[in-house]
Amino acid sequence: MTSDRISRIRLSSVALPLSTPVSDAKVFTGRQKPMTEVSMLFAEIATEGGHEGLGFSYSKRAGGPGQYAHAAQVAPELLGEDPNDIARLWDKLVWAGASVGRSGLSTQAIAALDIALWDLKAKRAGLSLAKLLGAHRDSVRCYNTSGGFLHTPLERVLDNAAAAVERGVGGIKIKVGHPDGGVDVKRVASVRERLGDDVPLMVDANQQWDRATALRRCRELERFDLVWIEEPLDAYDHAGHARLAATCDTPIATGEMLTSVAEHAELIRAEAADILQPDAPRVGGVTPFLRLLALAEHAKLPVAPHFAMELHVQLAATYPLEPWVEHFDWLEPLFVERLEITGGRMIVPDRPGLGLTLTERARAWTTDQVVLDM
Structure with missing residues (x-):
């Protein structure tokens, strides 16, 4: 039996603006355009027992909406699950989207959920990750x-x-x-x-x-x-x-x-x-x-x-x-x-988990969001 279950997941797509357009060699060779923002995917996972975890992934130039969409499709697989079983849950998420492969955008979308589970586990233990x-x-x-x-x-x-x-x-x-x-x-x-x-x-x-x-x-x-x-x-x-x-x-x-x-x-x-x-x-x-x-x-x-x-x-x-x-x-x-x-x-921060809290600006830069409940 599990002593706790995942009851709520919030996924947020956030567009982080850069103060100055950024160029590396890929821009100077004509392969990419200057970067003006970083697309962030945040996952906030809560349990029936009152524990919470925060995870994130990111993409540069392209892929942000795709990561968010994939995460939103597979995240319901976590509802009702024991948050302690992280390795099993990672496999479950991968298989939920197996038709698009086990690397690239699909695993980057899963990353935000996986990191949130580890953050939650460390917080519950009162330890840094x-x-x-x-x-x-x-x-x-x-x-x-x-x-x-x-x-x-x-x-x-x-x-x-x-x-x-x-x-x-x-x-x-x-x-x-x-x-x-x-x-x-x-x-x-x-x-x-x-x-x-x-x-x-x-x-x-x-x-x-x-x-x-x-x-x-x-x-x-x-x-x-x-x-x-x-x-x-x-x-x-x-x-x-x-x-x-x-x-x-x-x-x-x-x-x-x-x-x-x-x-x-x-x-x-x-x-x-x-x-x-x-x-x-x-x-x-x-x-x-x-x-x-x-x-x-x-x-x-x-x-x-x-x-x-x-x-x-x-x-x-x-x-x-x-x-x-x-x-x-x-x-x-x-x-x-x-x-x-x-x-x-x-x-290394000694705060529990990753020791991170989202700012109001991060909330304000949110371009899309979904909340999943059990």
Whole structure:
């Protein structure tokens, strides 16, 4: 018998506006338009016993309405269920929408529900999610990305980087992949000079180089002592990434675009990454993310989860090998709470669950909503 049952689910589609249109290499190569908003999917799950959990997923540029629609179709499967049985419920949600596959938009929609169930479980235990899962640390190394996009003028990138380090962020990542390779080198050289040799520095090409260009660019960037070069090639070019990882001194990081444990398993099997960058909302939530971390640990791979620091700081704290977490300030307007950063590290919140509460602005930006009752 179950002592509690899921009685109510609220799903909200939220359009989070960005203050400035954002461009990375995909825009400069003509493959995408500048990003003006992030589409968020929130799931709020309540039980008969009075417990509540909050989860979220997201999409950039396209897919938000699709995630919301899929979640609204499969979420009724949770009503009346025991919220403790998270792994079984994840499988139930996947099978409810199996005709559209077990990766991509379908699992990203499920992620919001799965994360809400884990948040609920940790809150009920009176523990942070990291403590519930079993933490290895109370803080995680962090690096900032949001200040170094390609659309940002170089002087502003330099100021942003210096300000982030002054604020306590541990490393800086800037975007590369400009059609003019000289622009990339100038920007990286300028940031390295401004920060000095002791600040960890990373770059991200957002999949915009072909194999020959990637090898050439990676060699050109070797002198800057980078922590990693991220997504130099198409996300599914495992053979190309493996060749770069075996050839270049600078570690190769990738994985953020993959949307299932199976896809990450292939990446690991191909030895295509020196550093794995999984994204819990993209792979389907906490449940599959934990399976993925087990594969990464077995392969002795460092991890640096992509985006969504509000969730990933909790999950990164559970990984045995010292990880990184990505500091992105984009989602901050959605949540009342703020993450603490000091000495190059992000502190894992000790509030129960994820320790997150939606703001009034998040409610105001809601474009669609459905409430499901038992």
